[in-house]
Amino acid sequence: MPRRERAGNSLAFATSREPPLTSNLTPVVLAAGKGTRMHSAVPKVLHPLAGKPILGHVLDALAEAGTAAPVVVVAPDVPAVETFARAHPSAPTLRHQAPPLGTGDAVTRARDALPATGTVVVLFGDTPFVSAATVVELAATRDEADAAVAVLGMKLADPGGYGRVVTDGVEVLRVVEAAQLDEATADVTLANSGVMAFDAARLPALLDRLPPRPARDGNHEFYLTDTVELARTAGWRCVWHGCDPVEGLGINDRAQLAEAEALLQQRLRRRAMLAGVTLVDPASCYLSADTRFGQDVVIEPHVVIGPGVTFEDAVRVRAFSHFAVDAPKETRPIVVRRGAVVGPFARVRSGSDIGNGAHVGNFVELKNADVGNGAKINHLTYFGDAGLGPRSNVGAGTITCNYDGIAKHRTEIGADVFIGS
Ligand code: UD1
Ligand code: MG
Numbered sequence: 177m178p179r180r181e182r183a184g185n186s187l188a189f190a191t192s193r194e195p196p197l198t199s200n201l202t203p204v205v206l207a208a209g210k211g212t213r214m215h216s217a218v219p220k221v222l223h224p225l226a227g228k229p230i231l232g233h234v235l236d237a238l239a240e241a242g243t244a245a246p247v248v249v250v251a252p253d254v255p256a257v258e259t260f261a262r263a264h265p266s267a268p269t270l271r272h273q274a275p276p277l278g279t280g281d282a283v284t285r286a287r288d289a290l291p292a293t294g295t296v297v298v299l300f301g302d303t304p305f306v307s308a309a310t311v312v313e314l315a316a317t318r319d320e321a322d323a324a325v326a327v328l329g330m331k332l333a334d335p336g337g338y339g340r341v342v343t344d345g346v347e348v349l350r351v352v353e354a355a356q357l358d359e360a361t362a363d364v365t366l367a368n369s370g371v372m373a374f375d376a377a378r379l380p381a382l383l384d385r386l387p388p389r390p391a392r393d394g395n396h397e398f399y400l401t402d403t404v405e406l407a408r409t410a411g412w413r414c415v416w417h418g419c420d421p422v423e424g425l426g427i428n429d430r431a432q433l434a435e436a437e438a439l440l441q442q443r444l445r446r447r448a449m450l451a452g453v454t455l456v457d458p459a460s461c462y463l464s465a466d467t468r469f470g471q472d473v474v475i476e477p478h479v480v481i482g483p484g485v486t487f488e489d490a491v492r493v494r495a496f497s498h499f500a501v502d503a504p505k506e507t508r509p510i511v512v513r514r515g516a517v518v519g520p521f522a523r524v525r526s527g528s529d530i531g532n533g534a535h536v537g538n539f540v541e542l543k544n545a546d547v548g549n550g551a552k553i554n555h556l557t558y559f560g561d562a563g564l565g566p567r568s569n570v571g572a573g574t575i576t577c578n579y580d581g582i583a584k585h586r587t588e589i590g591a592d593v594f595i596g597s
Pocket of ligand 1: 206207208209210211221249273275276277278279280281282300301302303337338339340351352353367368369370398399400401425426427428
């Protein structure tokens with residue numbers, strides 16, 4: 177029975193199998209939709225959450241689950257999504273969908289890349305929080321029930337724009353899109369997260385029979401969710417598995433993007449604090465998914481930490497400081513070494529390495545700068561494409577001026593130097 181309490185059991189069961197279930201699990205990630213509701217020149221799945229594209233969160237979770245390499249369905253006229261997916265360490269197989277004729281059509285485009293047996297799990301590139309464990313649990317639920325389809329559902333007081341999963345308690349009878357609710361389905365509170373597991377052997381027959389549905393643009397589209405009724409018609413079981421509503425959060429517009437960002441920030445802050453970081457005012461500290469902290473780091477209020485930043489032990493970041501690698505132009509990470517003090521009001525950019533016990537003070541901007549151990553740049557300074565030796569001091573109002581309009585000429589200042597009046 178697809179109940180949340182059983183999750184732990186099915187996972188244990190799954191991991192004790194030979195061969196492990198995950199090796200028999202092929203994910204398909206759909207990322208070819210138009211993302212119309214974002215009203216954006218940036219493809220929806222590439223909008224960042226805690227500094228990492230939404231799609232990156234999905235692919236990372238699958239890599240953690242240890243599934244076979246995912247198949248990612250992308251739009252050929254949106255090369256940025258394809259480029260991002262190609263560069264992912266899980267080495268996805270890519271398939272094109274054009275035009276985007278719905279989630280059912282998108283899986284059809286991936287068909288030739290899918291195995292003949294095992295479980296195919298379809299995930300959406302706009303649903304970033306589905307965990308590795310849940311993907312495995314859903315596949316196990318399908319497998320145990322020998323169902324053709326397993327739907328990942330979530331109980332919501334107000335399921336809003338989500339499709340509704342209509343069940344008889346155990347079996348899923350159908351999934352109804354929010355726009356097509358009728359009297360019988362209006363009160364259903366089990367929402368479709370969008371994640372669905374299929375018996376690979378029976379999936380092609382279901383895809384073959386998907387009925388065209390009228391689309392908003394006057395065209396037609398194919399809903400992946402229609403596989404449920406088709407499977408039942410064939411006499412095959414359809415079951416469901418429950419997940420935490422946060423895991424099923426789908427991002428379709430900027431309001432949902434902000435909701436997801438807030439949830440993720442809360443998680444990242446908590447994880448940092450439990451690992452030994454003091455966040456004086458957690459709510460005003462913005463972290464990135466890849467921020468790395470040593471022990472006893474103290475972050476004062478109103479600090480923004482973009483991607484690519486490491487803080488070693490006992491670093492103090494004073495209020496209103498900003499750290500960011502300006503990707504994609506700049507990629508060199510930022511390291512703040514043991515016991516250094518940065519801020520208040522400091523801006524630390526790509527490729528900056530702040531040495532042990534160094535001080536970087538108010539209204540100081542660093543870019544591609546190596547600041548030696550114990551060195552100080554404390555007031556009103558631009559220090560870019562430059563190196564400062566150990567224990568040197570840069571006085572107030574000093575700037576490095578090393579860009580001639582074409583090339584940047586690095587400025588090197590040695591150890592124990594004193595600059596200023
Ligand atoms: C979909 C589900 C809905 C579910 C919700 C969960 C269908 C018909 N509806 O609605 O039941 O509650 O997700 O968030 O499945 N995509 C393609 N090609 C397409 C269309 C979409 O690759 O032709 C991709 C999109 O990039 C996106 C995902 O599929 O990542 C979902 O598409 P979206 O348009 O956001 O579907 P929803 O309206 O959210
Ligand atoms: Mg969506």
